[in-house]
Amino acid sequence: MSQKFLFLLISVVLSSWLLTACGGAAPAQSVQAANNGGSQATVAASGPDTDGDSIPDRAEATLGTDPNNNDTDGDGQNDLADAQPMLAENPIKEASTTVGFTITSILVENNVNPTGGDAPDHLELTLSSQSTTDLTDFDVYYTIKDLTTNDTQAYYRPLPGFSLKPGESKALHFDNTGQPDHFSVNPHSMFYTDPNQLQVEATLHAKGFAPQTASVKKDASDAETGTD
Ligand SMILES: [Ca+2]
Ligand SMILES: [Ca+2]
Ligand SMILES: [Ca+2]
Structure with a gap:
């Protein structure tokens, strides 16, 4: 530690x-x-x-760690034992260079609630299958970098239940709404608490296929609680 x-x-x-x-x-x-x-x-x-x-x-x-996850950054080390609990190394090692899918969009939504107030944002990627077989066993590694201070956080997590059929295009969400194809995030991460402009880079991987990477900038804004 x-x-x-x-x-x-x-x-x-x-x-x-x-x-x-x-x-x-x-x-x-x-x-x-x-x-x-x-x-x-x-x-x-x-x-x-x-x-x-x-x-x-x-x-x-x-x-700044996740109260609902004992391994906030997903590197296998418990938050208490982890010297850098919001900074995982990228564990995705894939020998295949076959493109099984592409990332057709990556979005950061600056959400507002029905009354116009600030609401927690979320990250959304759309994946399009390029494969003739079902794609399963997805995982993601993503980094959040403050473009003013260069502070960086990095997270890894498997995406159980997410799959793509041949020819299918599907959105993947990162937030804490608990809906299908929505995967939980650290509510205290820089994504919610850092008001500076951020760069988010995500590497998606399906077992047996080449990882794909995309990035997006999140505008400077008021810090949020990210509690939903
Ligand atoms: Ca705890
Ligand atoms: Ca924790
Ligand atoms: Ca950890």
Whole structure:
């Protein structure tokens, strides 16, 4: 674990503990756990930990990690053990040079809600099959780069259930709506929290076929919560 991340982790967990020790309101889940016979001191100090990675949800918000994923960047290392939990190496190694599909569009939607207010954006790619067989076993590696500071985050994840039939064209979405062909993202990633102009680059891969890469710029805007 890097010293910088370790210091931040200790700071936020300690702050969480001090808040509780000094009379701050314990989260409802902590109270319920204590009432069920759990150790109130331990449970209340840590607070809810939805993904079970030993980092409380409210600490994950401070750290920028995903409270619903114990391996935010998908590199196989748990958030607590990962020196750089939002910076995965690209694990996609594909020997095939056969083009099975192309990326026909990559979009960053600057969404608004029905009343015109800001709503969490999402990333959308459209894939078009060039194959005579079904394409399955997709995975994605994508990077988010701040074009002002050059800070970068990188994520990897398999895309279970996503497939393309011969001749088919289909959209692939990255957000937390939970709809079919929508795949979850870190709600605290730079995509939502960084107001500077960003460059997003995505490499899509289907097992046995050449990876395809596309990129898009996300305009500078107000930071969002990315909670939907
Ligand atoms: Ca957690
Ligand atoms: Ca996590
Ligand atoms: Ca990790």
